Amino acid sequence: MQRNASTDSIGPMISTRPLLAPSVILLLIWMIVPLALTLWFSMQRYSLLDASAGGFVGFRNYVFLFTDPNLFNALANTIFLVAGVLVASVVIGLACAVALDQQFPGRGIARLLCIAPFFVMPTVSALIWKNLLMHPVNGLFAYISRTLGLPVVDWFAQWPLFSVGVIVAWQWIPFATLILLTSLQSLDRDQVEAARMDGAKGLRLFRFITLPHLARSITIVVMIETIFLLSVFAEIFVTTAGGPGNASTTLPFLIYKVALLDYNVGWASAGGVIAIILANIVAYFLVRTISHNLDR
Amino acid sequence: MERPLTQRIFAAVAGWGLAIIMFFPILWMAMTAFKREPEAIASPPLIFFEPTLRNFEQVLDRADYLHFFFNSVIVSVGSTLLGLAVGLPAAYALAFHPGKRAKDLLVWMLSTKMMPAVGVLVPIYLMFKSAGLLDSRIGLVVLYMLVNLPIIIWMLFTFFREVPREILEAARLDGARPLRQFIHLLIPLTAPGIASTALLSIILAWNEAFWSINLTVSNATPLTAFIASFSSPQGLFWAKLSAASLLAIGPILVFGWITQRQLVRGLTFGAVK
Numbered sequence: 001m002q003r004n005a006s007t008d009s010i011g012p013m014i015s016t017r018p019l020l021a022p023s024v025i026l027l028l029i030w031m032i033v034p035l036a037l038t039l040w041f042s043m044q045r046y047s048l049l050d051a052s053a054g055g056f057v058g059f060r061n062y063v064f065l066f067t068d069p070n071l072f073n074a075l076a077n078t079i080f081l082v083a084g085v086l087v088a089s090v091v092i093g094l095a096c097a098v099a100l101d102q103q104f105p106g107r108g109i110a111r112l113l114c115i116a117p118f119f120v121m122p123t124v125s126a127l128i129w130k131n132l133l134m135h136p137v138n139g140l141f142a143y144i145s146r147t148l149g150l151p152v153v154d155w156f157a158q159w160p161l162f163s164v165g166v167i168v169a170w171q172w173i174p175f176a177t178l179i180l181l182t183s184l185q186s187l188d189r190d191q192v193e194a195a196r197m198d199g200a201k202g203l204r205l206f207r208f209i210t211l212p213h214l215a216r217s218i219t220i221v222v223m224i225e226t227i228f229l230l231s232v233f234a235e236i237f238v239t240t241a242g243g244p245g246n247a248s249t250t251l252p253f254l255i256y257k258v259a260l261l262d263y264n265v266g267w268a269s270a271g272g273v274i275a276i277i278l279a280n281i282v283a284y285f286l287v288r289t290i291s292h293n294l295d296r
Numbered sequence: 297m298e299r300p301l302t303q304r305i306f307a308a309v310a311g312w313g314l315a316i317i318m319f320f321p322i323l324w325m326a327m328t329a330f331k332r333e334p335e336a337i338a339s340p341p342l343i344f345f346e347p348t349l350r351n352f353e354q355v356l357d358r359a360d361y362l363h364f365f366f367n368s369v370i371v372s373v374g375s376t377l378l379g380l381a382v383g384l385p386a387a388y389a390l391a392f393h394p395g396k397r398a399k400d401l402l403v404w405m406l407s408t409k410m411m412p413a414v415g416v417l418v419p420i421y422l423m424f425k426s427a428g429l430l431d432s433r434i435g436l437v438v439l440y441m442l443v444n445l446p447i448i449i450w451m452l453f454t455f456f457r458e459v460p461r462e463i464l465e466a467a468r469l470d471g472a473r474p475l476r477q478f479i480h481l482l483i484p485l486t487a488p489g490i491a492s493t494a495l496l497s498i499i500l501a502w503n504e505a506f507w508s509i510n511l512t513v514s515n516a517t518p519l520t521a522f523i524a525s526f527s528s529p530q531g532l533f534w535a536k537l538s539a540a541s542l543l544a545i546g547p548i549l550v551f552g553w554i555t556q557r558q559l560v561r562g563l564t565f566g567a568v569k
Contacts, residue, residue, distance in 0.1 A: 033419070109315075123524040217568050
C-alpha cells in the first residue's frame, strides 16, 4: 500500500500547531543559538584567561587554524580512527550478523552476548580495555604474549590511536550486527531457495543475493556510525588523553583541549565550525537516504 | 530442508565463538569484580578463585557512589519523561494530522541530531556557566532531552504510523474526540512502542559521556563521568573499578536486551525495521 506522509489525516482537521510548537521551538533554539554563538566566537579574539583580549578579528582564527600543524595532525587522526572503525565494525558486524542468522542451539543467547558491548558506557569500556586487557604488565594480553613468547606490547604507548580504535570498534560492532541482522531477517527466503535450486551456493549466494539485499543497510550503518564516530571523546579522555604527544589527538579532543584547558575560545570555536562542516557533509547524504524512506 | 550435520555444527561453533569473543571483556570484568585486589592483578590471571562480595560492599559503602548512581537515574529518567511530554504530541500530530510540511519538519528534526557535540562545546559551556547550570542536574536533564528529542519523535512517529487507520476511523465514527482517541486508543495500542522509545532514550542518556564529563564537577556527576575518574593512575584498584562498572552497566544492559528488536528503528530513524 502506498502511503504518503503528507496526504492522509485521520478525522477532523485539528490544529496541530500547539502540539508541534514545543518541539519545534525547543529544537530551533537548540540548533540556532549555539551555532550562531560558535560562528560569532570563531571571529573573536576571546580568551577566558585574558579578559582584556577581545574584539572582532574576522577570519584570523581560521588563518591560525589552517597554518597550525596540530589541526592537520588531528584531522589525519580523526580520519584514520573513523575509517578504521567503520571498516572493522562493518566487516566483523556482517560476520556476526550472518553467523547469528543461522539456526543453532542457543542462538537467542548468543545474540544477546554479541550486542551487549553497545550498551556499555564508553568510560567503562575504555577502562576495562585499558586496564584489565591492555595493561602492559598486569593485563591479560600481556600475559598471553609472555606465555607465547611474543614481545609484550604497551598498547597505549606504542599504538595509541590503534588501541583507541579497537575499543571504539568493539562498541560499534554490535550496532552494525543488530542492524544488518534485522535486515538479513527480512531477506526473502523463497528467493534464496530459488537461487539455491539453480545451483548457487555458499559465497556465490552471498555475493549475488545477500550482499545486494544488505547494500542499503550497510550504507545506513556507515553514515550513522560516521556521525557518532566524528565525536568520539570519552574513550580518548580516559585512556591516552590525546597522547603520547598528540599521537591520539582527534579533532574533538583538540577542540576540547584548546577550549577547556587553554581557554582559547576563539580558536576552539573555529575548530568547532570545522567539525560541524565535516559532520554535515555526511549528514547531508544520510538525511537524503532516510527521507527517501518516508515516501515509501 | 534439513541441513547436513557438519554445516549445523559449523554454524553453532561460528555463532557461539563470535558471541563469546564479543562478550569476553564484559565477562572478564564481571569475574574481576568478585576477586580480591591482589587476585585481580595476579599473573597468571586467575580463572578459578573464591568469589567475594567485598568490592561491592566497599563501593556501596562509599556514600558518594549512590550519589552518582542517583544522578544517573535522575538525569536519564528525567530527560526521558520530559522528552516524551514534548515529543508525544508532536509525533501524534505528524503521524495522524500531517500538514503539507510534515515531511520537511521530520527531516529537519533529524538534521538537528547531526550537530557534533564538540562543535557547540564552547557556547554551551559558556551559556551553562553564565546561567549557573554547570554541575547541575537540571542543566543535564534539559540538555539530554534536547539531544534525544529528535530520536524520540522519530521513533514514536514510526510506531504511530503502523497503527491501522481503520481502528482510528471507527473510533472517530463512534464520536471519539482526538484527545480521547489519543488517550484511550492510541496510547494502549502503541504502549510497547512507547516503552521501547523510553528505554532507548534512557539508555542513550545513561551512557552519554561527552557532556557529563565536560559540564559536571561532582554535585551533578553521573556514573559515566564518575567512572572516568578511575583513570587517574593512583594505584591499581581493578577489582573495585570492575565492581563499580558492573553496577553501572547492569541495569542498562538489561534494558538494552529487553528492547533490542525495537531500538533498531530508533537508531536508524525508521530506515531499518
